[in-house]
Amino acid sequence: MEFKELVQKRYAARVYGDRKIDDEKIDEILEIIRLSPSALNLQPWKVKVVADDELKEKLYQNSMDQKHIAECSHVLVFCANTDLPGQAEKIINGMKAAGAPEETIKFYQMAANNLTGRIPPEARLCEAQKNVFIAATQGIYAAKSLGIDSCIVQGFDPAAYSEILDLTSNIVPTVLVLLGYGTDGPNPKVRFSKEDILL
Numbered sequence: 001m002e003f004k005e006l007v008q009k010r011y012a013a014r015v016y017g018d019r020k021i022d023d024e025k026i027d028e029i030l031e032i033i034r035l036s037p038s039a040l041n042l043q044p045w046k047v048k049v050v051a052d053d054e055l056k057e058k059l060y061q062n063s064m065d066q067k068h069i070a071e072c073s074h075v076l077v078f079c080a081n082t083d084l085p086g087q088a089e090k091i092i093n094g095m096k097a098a099g100a101p102e103e104t105i106k107f108y109q110m111a112a113n114n115l116t117g118r119i120p121p122e123a124r125l126c127e128a129q130k131n132v133f134i135a136a137t138q139g140i141y142a143a144k145s146l147g148i149d150s151c152i153v154q155g156f157d158p159a160a161y162s163e164i165l166d167l168t169s170n171i172v173p174t175v176l177v178l179l180g181y182g183t184d185g186p187n188p189k190v191r192f193s194k195e196d197i198l199l
C-alpha cells in the first residue's frame with residue numbers, strides 16, 4: 001500500500017474482534033518503532049507490550065471506561081524515559097564501541113550536554129514525551145502496513161499504570177497504542193481544510 005493510502009485507511013479502531021495478532025507481526029511493528037527518529041537520537045522511550053487478558057483488564061479499570069483497552073489484541077504502553085543524560089551516555093558508549101572518530105563523539109557529547117544542560121530535570125519528561133509520540137505514530141502506520149488496526153489512547157491514569165506495571169520513577173507511561181483487528185470499520189475522515197491549517 002502506498003503511504004497515502006495507509007494514512008487514508010488508518011482509523012481509530014474502538015471495537016475489536018477476538019482474533020489475536022501473531023507474535024511475528026508484533027515483532028515487526030516493534031522493529032519499525034525501534035527505528036523511529038528522536039532528538040539527538042536519544043530514543044527516550046520504553047514500550048511495554050501487554051497481551052495478557054487479566055493485565056489488560058487491570059489497565060482498562062484505570063482508563064476512563066475505555067472498553068477497547070480490554071478488548072484489543074495487544075496494548076503497547078509507550079513510556080517516556082526521563083533519564084536523558086543516561087541515554088546520551090548509552091549512545092556515546094555505542095559510538096565508542098563502533099569505533100566512531102573521536103571528533104564525531106566529541107561533537108555529539110557537546111550537543112548532548114547542550115540539550116541536557118538547557119533542559120532542567122523537571123522539563124525532561126516533556127522533552128522525552130515529544131519523542132515518544134513520534135514513536136507511537138510510527139507504530140500505528142507500521143501496524144496498518146501489516147493489515148492491523150490501532151487506536152492511540154491518552155485517556156488513562158499514568159500513575160495507576162506505573163504501579164500496575166511496576167515501573168521505576170524515570171519511566172513514565174505517556175500514550176497507548178491499542179492493536180488488533182477492528183470490526184467497527186473506518187469512520188469518514190473529519191479534518192480541517194488545507195486553507196484552514198496553513199498560516
Ligand SMILES: Cc1cc2nc3c(=O)[nH]c(=O)nc-3n(C[C@H](O)[C@H](O)[C@H](O)COP(=O)(O)O)c2cc1C
Pocket residue numbers: 010011012013014066151152153154155156187189
Ligand atoms: C494524542 C491522542 C490521544 C487520543 N486519545 C484517545 C483516547 O483516549 N481514546 C480514544 O478512543 N481515542 C483517542 N484518540 C484517537 C482520536 O480520537 C482519533 O485519532 C481522532 O478522532 C481522529 O480519528 P481517526 O484516527 O479515526 O482519523 C487519541 C488520538 C491522539 C492522537
